[in-house]
Amino acid sequence: MYAQPPTPPRNPLGGLLRALLPEGRCRLCGLPSRAPLCSACQCERPARWRCPRCALALHGPVAACGACALRLPCFAGTLAWSDYAAPWDRLVAQCKFGDDAALARWLGRLLGQCLRAERPGWGPARCVLPVPLGPARLRQRGYNQAWELARGLAAELGWPCDCRLLQRRREGPAQSALAGQRRAANVRGAFAAAPLPRGARVLLVDDVMTSGNTAEHAARALLRAGAGDVRVAVLLRTPAPGPGGPGC
Numbered sequence: 001m002y003a004q005p006p007t008p009p010r011n012p013l014g015g016l017l018r019a020l021l022p023e024g025r026c027r028l029c030g031l032p033s034r035a036p037l038c039s040a041c042q043c044e045r046p047a048r049w050r051c052p053r054c055a056l057a058l059h060g061p062v063a064a065c066g067a068c069a070l071r072l073p074c075f076a077g078t079l080a081w082s083d084y085a086a087p088w089d090r091l092v093a094q095c096k097f098g099d100d101a102a103l104a105r106w107l108g109r110l111l112g113q114c115l116r117a118e119r120p121g122w123g124p125a126r127c128v129l130p131v132p133l134g135p136a137r138l139r140q141r142g143y144n145q146a147w148e149l150a151r152g153l154a155a156e157l158g159w160p161c162d163c164r165l166l167q168r169r170r171e172g173p174a175q176s177a178l179a180g181q182r183r184a185a186n187v188r189g190a191f192a193a194a195p196l197p198r199g200a201r202v203l204l205v206d207d208v209m210t211s212g213n214t215a216e217h218a219a220r221a222l223l224r225a226g227a228g229d230v231r232v233a234v235l236l237r238t239p240a241p242g243p244g245g246p247g248c
């Protein structure tokens with residue numbers, strides 16, 4: 001059972017972009033494919049050691065990355081399907097700006113399959129929640145790509161999904177337009193959650209995790225609302241910057 005958001009007006013530019021994308025072909029390699037990604041591209045994501053807490057790509061198996069060892073996030077773990085780097089970053093661009101909610105839902109199913117295979121102990125969640133967009137950005141984009149991902153993931157796993165439990169009460173600039181500490185300030189106190197069953201396990205879904213600030217502040221709101229365990233699933237995780245960093 002899904003809690004559906006009201007349908008916002010469509011983004012006319014997105015329709016134009018989608019019309020330019022090839023039909024019946026893999027969105028990454030361009031070869032003929034009935035699915036949005038051909039089976040080869042579905043399997044070709046990089047094998048990485050990742051921080052179990054924030055999914056940052058690492059050089060080896062450690063209990064936590066440097067940032068998490070210094071300050072543990074309040075979410076209990078993160079699953080990332082691949083890196084926010086070429087060629088996978090094109091998928092997020094198509095979901096966000098190509099008016100392709102169906103692609104986002106399909107990628108959500110892929111993320112659900114990944115979760116089932118790689119985090120068998122994570123389920124079932126009491127609720128799957130998307131990181132919400134504010135009303136202005138929702139109107140501008142036409143849909144929330146994180147909600148479409150969350151719907152696909154929830155359908156794949158048979159878990160309940162609700163986009164109304166977590167709301168964005170303050171909307172600043174897009175996180176991708178900010179650097180460093182301004183990212184944290186931009187989302188501090190930005191989220192409010194409806195009361196949740198005490199101790200509930202919830203799964204927060206987003207398209208990309210970069211600094212982890214959005215997930216941190218959304219998870220804080222969910223814990224304040226009664227959740228006992230917040231985990232995060234993102235399609236793509238930004239690798240650490242700098243020479244020699246995994247994925248760089």
Ligand SMILES: [Zn+2]
Nearest residue numbers: 026029038041
């Ligand atoms: Zn392909």
Ligand SMILES: [Zn+2]
Nearest residue numbers: 051054065068
């Ligand atoms: Zn970490």
